[in-house]
Amino acid sequence: MNASAYIHISLIDLLIALLFVGVTAIVSYWQGLGLERDIAVGTVRTFVQLLTVGFVLQRLFDASRWYWVVAALAIMTTVAGYNAMKRQSGAKQGLFAVMTAAIATAGVITLILVIGVVLRVRPWYQPQYVIPIAGMVIGNSMTGAALVVNRFHSELTLRRSEVEASLALGATAREAAAGALRESLRAAMMPTINSMMTVGLVQLPGMMTGQIISGASPPDAVRYQVVVMLMVAAATAVAAMTAVFGALGVFFTPAQQLSPRLELGRRFDAYTARAKH
């Protein structure tokens, strides 16, 4: 890519961009929102996190070794799994493994297809392609997995009597939860499907915007975006599916009973932690 084709942002420019923070802070102060502290912390974190990532990515790109790329993907997956677990409103125990496994499954399948079959990146570990694409795949898988399990939890709580009636008639957990499974999967997949409906009409997706700014021709950038949209939909579907079936094994006991964690909610974590002592 031609480096001089787009305007570089200098450190001075970055500091000037702090004016935006001033605007945000003034709104908060003026309206008595009390968000000044959060705005300050958020600004600092944005700077520190993104500058660090920029630095790490540069190193990763320079080294261009498959094992560094794989290590980066593993870290991204683990952090995403942790985050998806953190977003659960009920008990969290056992869900880190479920989330991480789901995101990893979706990541591996989608990346093999995109990197190996659609884009045919050679060598496959070229960080310039793998890392940004994996970022989108993992990020969306995380959202899908978090969404589906949260919804599954509330569906089971809501349909408790129906689920237990089915179990009592000899249904397996999966059969008894069929309605809840369907509803949660729909809920997790709707956002990506909806975004496929409106993409380009309301706002231009971030990746496409970035490519255009850095000099790619719009038709070229659009092709990438199409691949990304389809890939994100697939990743979300695979992650949601894997996560919800993993959660099935967490919300039900091996004897096809509803786990007490549904009744105890968040307190379940403290309770099982104590029971171990």
Add this chain to the structure above:
Amino acid sequence: MPANAMNEGRSVSVNDPKCTAAVELIHVSKTKPVVLGDSVTQLQVIEDVSFSVPKGEILALVGPSGSGKSTLLRMINRLEDPTSGRINLFETNISSLDVRELRRRVGMVFQTPALIAGTVADNVSYGPRLRREDCDPGEYLDLVQLERDLLHRPATALSVGQQQRMCIARALANRPEALLLDEPTSALDQTAANTVLDLICRLNRELGLTVIMVTHLMEHARAVGTQVVLLVRGAKIEEGPADAFFRGPATEIGRRFLQGELSNER
């Protein structure tokens, strides 16, 4: 009357029907994690309960509200497990049975009608459909004296009394060997309750079905029960033939319970 359909499921019955315990609880205790404000405490819900229900009997399980009757029923078809002790079904520990098979053999009817999404027919044939068996839901509606016209109505469009009977029909469609009924008459008026009580007696008489029925109404316990177990605060206080219990309980607590003076408060 689908008696033919209903009998094959019960071919398990053993040589000496007099001594066969259909359901047997042996030193069953259960503590449950219970939410207390922001934390969780262990509550002893069932405390060392043993009794057995001979095949073909109707056991009335009585006791004040909160004494653990529902919990006990739920443990018999393993919606919950005891903390200690064991439960046998025809001499086999239920935890060594395939849980789906156990639940087919032991039908459960909940305290408040638990509906499965769909029509009355969907509900009644739910169990057989799970095992890819044919089922004529109409037969079972006949059995509980619901009109066949109701078959294609959504289950939610039935009255509570009809729903309760539909739930019994749904349990029967599994051709169970024993039936667990949790307050099957509590949501019903006197006439509807009598229909259900008659039905229970009839099922027991004609199909030899073993029944455990939870009730807080003594006239209902007396109407159908052949055996009685009185549970107070999770402990078994009395056990024995129904007529003896209603003639004169063996314990002071039993007497006070029958006079309606006993609550579950500690």
